Amino acid sequence: MRTPFFENHVKLGAKIVDFHGWNMPLQYSGILDEQKAVRSNVGLFDISHMGRFRITGETSEDCIQNLITNDISEITENQAIYSPMCNEKGGIIDDVIVSKISQDEFLIVVNSSNIKKDFEWIQRHLDGNKLKDETQKVALLALQGPKAQAIIEKQTSEITKLKPFHFMKAKLYGQDCVISRTGYTGEDGFEIFFDSSNSILWEKLLSDGQIFGIKPAGLGARDVLRLEAGMMLYGNDIDEGVTPLEAPLKWTVKFEKNFIGKNALEKNNPQKRLVGFEIVGSKRVARLNDQIIYEGKNVGRVTSGTFSPTLAKSIGFCYVPPYMQFGQDIQILIGGKNYDAKLRSTRFYKK
Amino acid sequence: MTEKRFTQDHEWVELSGDIATIGISNFAQDQLGDIVSIEFPEINSKFKQKDAMAIVDSVKASSDIYCPMDGTIIEVNENLEEHPELINKSPYDQGWMLKLKVSNISQFENLMTQQRYEKFVGEAKG
Numbered sequence: 001m002r003t004p005f006f007e008n009h010v011k012l013g014a015k016i017v018d019f020h021g022w023n024m025p026l027q028y029s030g031i032l033d034e035q036k037a038v039r040s041n042v043g044l045f046d047i048s049h050m051g052r053f054r055i056t057g058e059t060s061e062d063c064i065q066n067l068i069t070n071d072i073s074e075i076t077e078n079q080a081i082y083s084p085m086c087n088e089k090g091g092i093i094d095d096v097i098v099s100k101i102s103q104d105e106f107l108i109v110v111n112s113s114n115i116k117k118d119f120e121w122i123q124r125h126l127d128g129n130k131l132k133d134e135t136q137k138v139a140l141l142a143l144q145g146p147k148a149q150a151i152i153e154k155q156t157s158e159i160t161k162l163k164p165f166h167f168m169k170a171k172l173y174g175q176d177c178v179i180s181r182t183g184y185t186g187e188d189g190f191e192i193f194f195d196s197s198n199s200i201l202w203e204k205l206l207s208d209g210q211i212f213g214i215k216p217a218g219l220g221a222r223d224v225l226r227l228e229a230g231m232m233l234y235g236n237d238i239d240e241g242v243t244p245l246e247a248p249l250k251w252t253v254k255f256e257k258n259f260i261g262k263n264a265l266e267k268n269n270p271q272k273r274l275v276g277f278e279i280v281g282s283k284r285v286a287r288l289n290d291q292i293i294y295e296g297k298n299v300g301r302v303t304s305g306t307f308s309p310t311l312a313k314s315i316g317f318c319y320v321p322p323y324m325q326f327g328q329d330i331q332i333l334i335g336g337k338n339y340d341a342k343l344r345s346t347r348f349y350k351k
Numbered sequence: 352m353t354e355k356r357f358t359q360d361h362e363w364v365e366l367s368g369d370i371a372t373i374g375i376s377n378f379a380q381d382q383l384g385d386i387v388s389i390e391f392p393e394i395n396s397k398f399k400q401k402d403a404m405a406i407v408d409s410v411k412a413s414s415d416i417y418c419p420m421d422g423t424i425i426e427v428n429e430n431l432e433e434h435p436e437l438i439n440k441s442p443y444d445q446g447w448m449l450k451l452k453v454s455n456i457s458q459f460e461n462l463m464t465q466q467r468y469e470k471f472v473g474e475a476k477g
Contacts, residue, residue, distance in 0.1 A: 015384075030439075031410045032385040220384070220411060283388030283435075285408040307387035307410055314388070314408075335406060335413060 003048035004139050004199040012216055020113040022049040025218035032309050034221035038185055039310060042145035043217035044205055047184075048196065051115035052138050053108045053122065057129025060104050067125055068098060069244055069261065071254040075100050080165045080180055083252050084244045085118070086261030090268055091240035092247070094118050095232060097182060099167055107193075109140075111234045125260070139196035143205060144189030144225075147212035151205060152179065152190060159190075173204045184222060186229025186349050227306050227315065230276065230346035236288060237274060237303040237317050246270045246319075248346050272300065272319040276346040279314040279332065282339050283307065286316050286332045293331040293338055294324075302332065310349050317346055355443070356462035359471070360401075360417045363443065366459050371420055371451040375407070378472045380442045383409040386435045391427040391449065398422065398451075400458055405448060407438065420458040422451035 001022050009016065014025035025046065027034060037043045055063060065072045070083030080099040084092045094114045099107040110118045115135060123131055143151065152159045156170040159179065167180035175194055183189040194201060206214060223233070230248070232238045238247045243261075245253065245268050253265060279286065285305050292300035305316030320330070326345055331338040353365045361379035365372045380386065388408045398404045398418035405416040427449050431437060438446040453459075463471060 026411075027384060030385050032387075032436075224410060282390070283408065284390060284406070285387065285410070285413060287413065307408070 001049075003046050004196045005046045005048065005141075005202045008199070008202050009046065009216075014216070014218060017219070019049065019219060022112060024049055025216070027218040027220045028216045031218075031220035031224060034215050034217035035224045035309055037213060037215035038145045038187055038217055038221065038225055040146070041213035041215075042143060042147040042151065042189075042209055043185075043215050043221065044202070044209065045142040045144065045217050045222060046140075046202070047142050047191070048138075048140045049112040050135075050140055051110035051112060051118065052134045052140070052193075053110065053119065054132045054134055055106045055108065055122070055126075055129055056104060056132075057126075058104055059127060060106055060129045061100075063125065063127050063129050064098055064106055064108075065257060066127075066259055067122060068096070069253045069259050069265070071257050072098060072100070073257070075165075077102055078167055080167060080182060082165075084238075084249055085121070086244065086259070086265070087240060088261055088264060090243040090245075090261040090264035092234075092238045092242055092244060093121055093240060095234055095238060095249075099180065113235050137196055138193050139199065139201070141192045141201060141205065142183055142185075142189060143192065143209075144183045144185040144217075145187050147209070147214070148187075148189040150212055151209050151214070154208060172201060175201060177201075184229075184231055185225035186231070186351060187225070188351070223304075224306050224308065227304055227317070228308050228310050228349035230348060233304055242274075243268050243270070246272050247274045270322050273322045273324065274303065274317055274319055274346070275324070275326065276344045276348060277302075277316055277318050277330070277332070277341045278311070278344060278348075280340045280342055283314050284334050284339055285314050286318075286334055286339075286341075291333040292318050292320055293333055294320075294328075298333075299324075299330075308348055315348055318343075355465055356419075356459055357465065357468035357471075358417065358419045358462055361472075362417060362419045364419045364459065364462060366453070366456070369453050369456060370425070371422065371453050371459075372447050373416075373419060373449045373451060374442055374447045375416065375438065376468070376472070377442050379414075380439045380446070383407065383412060383414055385410050386438045389431050389435050389438070389448065392424050394424055394427070396424050398424070407435070416448065418451070419462060420451065420453045421455045422453040424449055425452050426450040
């Protein structure tokens, strides 16, 4: 599948890769160059491959409350919330962002790898409400970085009042959009939803962003940025074999309300724990499923690894036994050789 | 200019007497993307042709560097430990990786010429 901006990516010389059935840009000028643009100026990402579902109906809020572990009643209209969606065993089906449009209308953004699975799961728990897959109908761009607001501000001065995890309707270059102050980079920034039949926004944002040092950024930079910011990647760091209590997502589980998987999570005795690591004395990069070695034994595995330009270190996430604490010295087996590493918080980068 | 020969694993070799200078091709660095580290073998270690002798990590992938000819490592480009990006920026010059004292010079003749290598990777630039 192609997003409405596929031709734009090709024209910019992007390296295109298959990502869960979508032809997506991996990189344009280079992963490190794009990562730097987002941390110091601003980057533009095409994230139209992410799934978008609309749930409407009188009891749609109850339906969502049942589906997610976080508490939807904590937000009001024009706000969004991050949450895992669990199965009865407490395993994570997906991690999603739910936007409350009104009392009886919600938009859920899901991972592109899970669109079919999530749609079927939600449909089974609709309880008379309506579910629509709008992935193809709605385009989605992310404008991320400290200069992101300056670009949007030229179109709508109201943007300066928009708080994190809030969204608003606005016109950008004459185009009706919904802009939310959310992202997957650890920087200030926006995610912009609009009708996918109109794709001028990509070019307009890039040309208006020139004076702020904007760069188009691909999936490669997005992965480095989210890892530095301690954000989970579904399929690598979390999946149905993991509970939110084993991942660092305990803060999203609200036991004072009801949700699918609550009983299992109340009894959950975590067998493993996802933490961050940094490699000490080498810049070799650990990759998915590299073993964590402690006192000569294999005690866990790497779920994500990369080189962090911000820290100038090789970093990543791994599962280790729950008794292991931050600061613990371990080793990681990379390509048949052990490398010294230290466990630490997943939040490598804080703005 | 000294003649470069290439392997199917995308290393290049320049020979001066029995000393081979080794790096990776422009095509290889472009495929790997931003290189962030290189791990060298010990000086004086011996390798056979096609033995893995060094490892480069880019942001997205790890890749072995294979020895293009039989020989002994006599020098590594230590500058790359601080500046691995030189492999991307200057693969044929400042991004050279290792020097090898070769034990079988005739192996050079069996490596691909630049022209053949370019045909092999199917791109105009070497």
